[in-house]
Amino acid sequence: MSSHRIDVLTLGNAIVDVLAHTDEAFLVHKNVHKGAMQLIDEARAEELFADMGPATVISGGSAANTAAGIASLGARAGFIGKVKDDATGHHFAHDLKAIDVHYDVALAKDGPATARSFILVTPDGERTMNTYLGACQNLTPDDVNPDTVKASSIVYLEGYLWDPPAAKEAFRKAVSIAHAAGNKVALTLSDAFCVDRYRDEFLGLMRDGSLDILFANIHELQSLYGASDPETALAALREESILGVVTRSAEGALVVTRSETRAVAASPVDQVVDTTGAGDLFAAGFMTGLVRDLDLVDCARLGGLAAAEVISHLGARPQTSLLDLARQEGMLA
Amino acid sequence: MSSHRIDVLTLGNAIVDVLAHTDEAFLVHKNVHKGAMQLIDEARAEELFADMGPATVISGGSAANTAAGIASLGARAGFIGKVKDDATGHHFAHDLKAIDVHYDVALAKDGPATARSFILVTPDGERTMNTYLGACQNLTPDDVNPDTVKASSIVYLEGYLWDPPAAKEAFRKAVSIAHAAGNKVALTLSDAFCVDRYRDEFLGLMRDGSLDILFANIHELQSLYGASDPETALAALREESILGVVTRSAEGALVVTRSETRAVAASPVDQVVDTTGAGDLFAAGFMTGLVRDLDLVDCARLGGLAAAEVISHLGARPQTSLLDLARQEGMLA
Numbered sequence: 001m002s003s004h005r006i007d008v009l010t011l012g013n014a015i016v017d018v019l020a021h022t023d024e025a026f027l028v029h030k031n032v033h034k035g036a037m038q039l040i041d042e043a044r045a046e047e048l049f050a051d052m053g054p055a056t057v058i059s060g061g062s063a064a065n066t067a068a069g070i071a072s073l074g075a076r077a078g079f080i081g082k083v084k085d086d087a088t089g090h091h092f093a094h095d096l097k098a099i100d101v102h103y104d105v106a107l108a109k110d111g112p113a114t115a116r117s118f119i120l121v122t123p124d125g126e127r128t129m130n131t132y133l134g135a136c137q138n139l140t141p142d143d144v145n146p147d148t149v150k151a152s153s154i155v156y157l158e159g160y161l162w163d164p165p166a167a168k169e170a171f172r173k174a175v176s177i178a179h180a181a182g183n184k185v186a187l188t189l190s191d192a193f194c195v196d197r198y199r200d201e202f203l204g205l206m207r208d209g210s211l212d213i214l215f216a217n218i219h220e221l222q223s224l225y226g227a228s229d230p231e232t233a234l235a236a237l238r239e240e241s242i243l244g245v246v247t248r249s250a251e252g253a254l255v256v257t258r259s260e261t262r263a264v265a266a267s268p269v270d271q272v273v274d275t276t277g278a279g280d281l282f283a284a285g286f287m288t289g290l291v292r293d294l295d296l297v298d299c300a301r302l303g304g305l306a307a308a309e310v311i312s313h314l315g316a317r318p319q320t321s322l323l324d325l326a327r328q329e330g331m332l333a
Numbered sequence: 334m335s336s337h338r339i340d341v342l343t344l345g346n347a348i349v350d351v352l353a354h355t356d357e358a359f360l361v362h363k364n365v366h367k368g369a370m371q372l373i374d375e376a377r378a379e380e381l382f383a384d385m386g387p388a389t390v391i392s393g394g395s396a397a398n399t400a401a402g403i404a405s406l407g408a409r410a411g412f413i414g415k416v417k418d419d420a421t422g423h424h425f426a427h428d429l430k431a432i433d434v435h436y437d438v439a440l441a442k443d444g445p446a447t448a449r450s451f452i453l454v455t456p457d458g459e460r461t462m463n464t465y466l467g468a469c470q471n472l473t474p475d476d477v478n479p480d481t482v483k484a485s486s487i488v489y490l491e492g493y494l495w496d497p498p499a500a501k502e503a504f505r506k507a508v509s510i511a512h513a514a515g516n517k518v519a520l521t522l523s524d525a526f527c528v529d530r531y532r533d534e535f536l537g538l539m540r541d542g543s544l545d546i547l548f549a550n551i552h553e554l555q556s557l558y559g560a561s562d563p564e565t566a567l568a569a570l571r572e573e574s575i576l577g578v579v580t581r582s583a584e585g586a587l588v589v590t591r592s593e594t595r596a597v598a599a600s601p602v603d604q605v606v607d608t609t610g611a612g613d614l615f616a617a618g619f620m621t622g623l624v625r626d627l628d629l630v631d632c633a634r635l636g637g638l639a640a641a642e643v644i645s646h647l648g649a650r651p652q653t654s655l656l657d658l659a660r661q662e663g664m665l666a
Binding site: 317 | 353354382383385386387388389390391392401420421424427428431432646647648650652653
């Protein structure tokens with residue numbers, strides 16, 4: 001796959017994270033669903049920010065985190081997502097350019113502010129996200145540069161893109177161009193509640209040939225199939241004509257095809273500080289493995305390595321070279 | 334000292350930190366002095382930001398970090414410093430309010446933007462700071478609320494305040510009110526180059542009765558006395574009628590009075606990630622010890638504990654309850 005100019009192009013909401021440590025009581029007080037992503041309006045954003053603890057501001061956005069992980073692993077990444085031409089947007093765009101992630105989407109000159117996600121991190125390391133979509137609402141098919149999509153070995157899309165009104169058209173445009181060029185398309189289900197909002201559409205994408213690879217955690221997969229137990233959901237996934245990659249937190253991951261299901265253990269972590277970005281970085285490692293022609297189990301091991309780094313500190317992007325870590329473990333040359 | 338409404342009021346430049354990991358070569362390429370704080374203008378700030386790595390944005394400012402440390406240790410802190418009424422200023426003010434640090438300075442409605450320090454963190458954990466002072470330039474004596482100063486057991490001032498033009502008048506006003514009320518005044522020398530800029534004025538403050546306590550690291554102390562070796566500087570400090578507290582990184586701290594010098598070992602640290610805030614947090618622990626009536630050696634031990642926490646992660650403010658840590662170590666009840 002090395003003939004492509006970009007290894008993986010990711011498409012998603014362009015968000016700057018505002019992270020704070022909090023206790024469980026605050027989640028209850030604010031009536032937020034622990035572990036989930038909820039969409040909020042500007043008034044709610046102001047209220048949450050006023051009441052939350054000291055903030056660490058770091059670029060985020062699920063698919064953008066994945067692009068950052070791919071770049072940190074030494075592969076060539078690109079990103080498509082919309083920010084405004086404001087201080088937060090400049091921070092976001094800077095952080096991609098600083099790690100050589102290709103980013104050619106124009107910054108919005110007017111309209112709502114750059115998106116922010118107010119992320120509450122509890123002592124167990126779990127994150128609960130409250131996202132103001134802002135400028136992400138204005139992502140349109142015009143923001144998808146066909147040449148960039150054609151040049152990308154894999155196009156990776158986040159399910160969260162179903163939330164802003166015009167973004168799903170950008171999403172469909174990217175799928176169409178990618179497949180016409182003979183490139184692969186991957187989707188992450190993003191969040192169990194997001195799946196609940198768009199279940200039929202996601203199943204449609206899986207079954208109409210739009211997708212080659214599906215990333216999901218086990219809760220999202222159960223939500224997709226309305227299955228109360230993991231085994232039922234996994235059995236349903238095995239029937240799809242798709243490569244399924246299912247993460248199960250500390251229990252590791254499963255690589256699922258019609259012919260076989262292979263389990264891969266999670267990488268050890270001394271202390272889980274903040275799970276923000278765990279799934280995003282798992283996908284980064286897995287897809288980097290794919291473009292490096294690793295076998296599927298080694299792809300999942302590389303995903304686990306990347307996820308383990310990101311949950312060991314606050315924030316959803318790598319703070320050390322993942323390529324160096326992978327080389328130390330003998331996973332990449 | 335518990336009759337006061339505020340234990341420690343700190344006065345300093347109100348700054349939001351923009352931190353990035355970098356290599357040594359980048360420092361050389363950008364011609365910055367490793368380990369120091371250099372003042373930069375807006376053009377240089379733009380240039381540095383464009384070229385530096387992905388940024389983590391966290392409230393900083395030396396004296397404000399000290400206030401945050403004092404609050405984390407369970408004591409009552411206040412802060413005086415100037416931000417603008419912009420997104421960065423709101424972040425800064427929010428982060429103080431979120432930890433119950435008293436902050437009653439009005440946000441500037443016009444003039445330069447809230448100050449930012451572009452902090453380059455090398456693999457050895459050392460930080461090199463490039464500070465755009467912005468709104469800090471507009472701190473004036475009017476921003477010093479006399480009632481707040483009178484209500485504070487200790488007023489703590491940073492040497493960096495000598496840089497903005499009107500701030501030293503605010504500084505002098507605070508000293509005068511504090512001493513008239515019978516309260517203590519402390520100064521940190523901030524930075525060896527800062528001492529170089531204002532050596533005679535700092536020595537004047539030490540000798541005209543303005544100061545009761547001096548915080549310095551050994552490099553700043555040598556700069557103050559123009560001494561090429563530590564022992565000469567310490568001998569000079571012993572001649573001053575002042576309590577001297579001298580930090581020496583991993584070699585621990587010295588508490589110096591005319592009658593004796595006592596050494597205190599540094600607290601153990603697994604891995605030094607980022608030394609930003611080490612001195613600020615040492616001062617926080619030391620002064621919390623003072624207002625809790627600990628003896629001077631135990632004050633320094635509490636300082637070491639607070640410093641050890643802050644250098645174990647990115648950013649200059651505590652990410653865990655220092656009071657809990659101090660209780661685990663039996664240093665505070």
